[in-house]
Amino acid sequence: MRYGVVRALAGGVVMLGASGLLGACGALGGNSGQVCTDTKKAFQQYVTQVRSVPAAEPAQWGQATQRLAARIDGLAKKADDAALKKALQAESQRLRAAAATVGTGDASQLSAAMNDAPARIGKACAQ
Template sequence: MRYGVVRALAGGVLVLGALSGCGMLGGNSGQVCTDTKKAFQQYVTQVRSLPAAEPARWRQATEQLAGRLDGLAKKADDAALKKALKAEAGKLRSAATAVGTGDVSQLNTVMKETPASIGEACD
């Protein structure tokens, strides 16, 4: 799992870079984008501290991120942002199941695609 972990975290760094424009929007969407960026930052920090040999803890962290994105989707006034956040939460939940068995390939894919989907909604 170690190699996959490194790839997943590299994807997380890309997510943070793509969301750097968050907060540029007015009103509620700007705050939701800023909170989304913070959620990903906290996730990356958390999983970097977890041993690669403990996939159950990785699963828990990934499920928590999915829950945070669901909560942010409920707050979002913008329909496109709400949709993007819900979609990412669903993908993360699905990836969390595989992560729990030590397979991070699905998480890698999610982390690679997240910048485009959420970043576009936050622009």
């Protein structure tokens, strides 16, 4: 479970910053640029954290994923832009669902959520 998921997580975080997905955040009004930057940072910190979690401890993966979901939800509440707020709320829900399954050792939902997050969040940050 661990190495494939960590690879997917790291790849997803790289994609959040690559190709200008979050680079266009400054063009958005209000606090969207900061929220997008903080979102990228939250994902980076999550990847760093789960790299140290043993594969044999899926409950710890679930807890870390729950914390990321809560952090993304908090960022959604801060977002001034409605599209960004909606994207972050949806991402938080996906992460919560993934946390429940990864906590039992099934990383498929987490892997899918992390692979798709850059496009979903990047689209909202680039609008």
